[in-house]
Amino acid sequence: MPASFRVFDEGEISAAATLSAASLAIIEHAFSALAEGRVIMPAPLGLHIKEDKVDGEVHVKTAYIRGSKGFAVKVATGFYQNARLGLPTSSGMILYLDSQTGQVVALFADNGYLTDLRTALAGAVAAKHLAPMRVRTVGIVGTGIQARWQLRAIALVRKVRQVLVFGRNAAATEAYIREMQIMVSADIRRAVTVSELVRQSDLVVTTTPSREALIKAQDLHAGLHITAMGSDGPAKRELESNVLDQADVVVCDSYDQCLRLGELQHTALPRASVIELGELTSGMREGRSNDHQISVCDLTGTGVQDSAIAEYAFLALRQRGTKHS
């Protein structure tokens, strides 16, 4: 009989694995390992189910970081007609396996919590390495779950004083403002247009599932950094192609993946002119060279983040287990 495995639910996981300097460092290291060629990361497996009343997709991601104790196999689902049934669109779980033996060590039934966490941390890594040192105003486009996570993640790496938020739904935007004002203790106001938000912010994060460009090149200004994390599939986009063309610095999490799934799919930027996030975290390449440049970071979410956050969560959960027993 193989060794038994532990099942952790979202409550336990979210209590142990949090936005912190420690989890930030782990995601930074994961990106560095990727850039340094110390990661084996096959292309994700995708299954699409399209029936009369079903429009679903399943994605399986995995990656092994050389020298790490474990790695994740993440099964993530998106079933876009679930709302009709009163169910969340996204689901799935993460298996955490021992790198030496292949045995399943833990099952994280996290309802996507660790994906949210590692996605937010990638935003923090981007802001840390690309935003101007002094950020006066943060602009958040979108009012959903990642709109919340990304703002909290930025607070790990920059002092957040003023925030502008743009949402198409007024009630959702007000709810966002009430909730986040307490969470990050900043002055948060609603922007009437995305243009206004971009013009008045030094650091903008776009968090929507948009299929048309929300940010126009005409609103770019000196010293602006934009992280676009919404696009994660063919035909999705949040930025005009000109935004990437006119930026001084273009960064992404994985060039190959962003070409298929991210903002890069709408541009013709060659590999050499795009920096991978891990090239910044490892010091292989430089990001912005002054606070007047314009930078953009395109994030699609990678298997190496899943493996890194799973290892972090497992160690954090084990530590809590030890404390309490």
Add this chain to the structure above:
Amino acid sequence: MPASFRVFDEGEISAAATLSAASLAIIEHAFSALAEGRVIMPAPLGLHIKEDKVDGEVHVKTAYIRGSKGFAVKVATGFYQNARLGLPTSSGMILYLDSQTGQVVALFADNGYLTDLRTALAGAVAAKHLAPMRVRTVGIVGTGIQARWQLRAIALVRKVRQVLVFGRNAAATEAYIREMQIMVSADIRRAVTVSELVRQSDLVVTTTPSREALIKAQDLHAGLHITAMGSDGPAKRELESNVLDQADVVVCDSYDQCLRLGELQHTALPRASVIELGELTSGMREGRSNDHQISVCDLTGTGVQDSAIAEYAFLALRQRGTKHS
């Protein structure tokens, strides 16, 4: 919160999901669905970990059979240095997801039990459709787990009277004979060579991880059927290429997959001259037309079998749950 899921262990699963006419019919239907184009089955995801003291691989298979209530995502591992640690080489588990919502309904922590079962059932399907109606002697090459499963599976579809078994290890072969004599109540004897076994059998199943041909064309004879289920990876093989070339009927579970992983990788047989198992079960094509022909079936194991057996197991477990509560 999404609906909760059930975790089933090997003991529960093996008590509910068994070799039976019902499970055989389910695997036959799965192959028929595949041949009829009613299955979405992406190529498996593979991750290989090769370190100083580690030689491991992870494979993720999935498939959706149109109209079915659920589908499997199976994570299977093979870590070939585990024996040194006193651990089994193979591990993994199956997630069973709802086809309408993508929610995980059940986790089968089965230690490979359902893979063994669906693999054995594919052997039974092959024997049912390809072996001569009257089998005097069954020959089993290998004395491992599938050598046991395959013999029991054949007993579902043919009367088993005499069995010859070939194993390189005498003690393991004796243990096989003692155990299986009770299990299938047949006369089981040891073959000294594979040649002798093939010459004296009407139905041969090869179940080894061999990398060289065990069965030679010179031993083929009228009325013989061979199922080769050992090869499931590049460079593996159990049959001489001439065995396939000289057979009257060549069948496989999935042509594309067998070209990469099975006996077909060592031949140049065009698609048109190879029958897929589902083309037999669905009646689209004919297998042997008389009891004098020689037939061969190449099995590598497919995601559609995993989804079919997972659905069967889930229903069987739920039925037992109802009975006992």
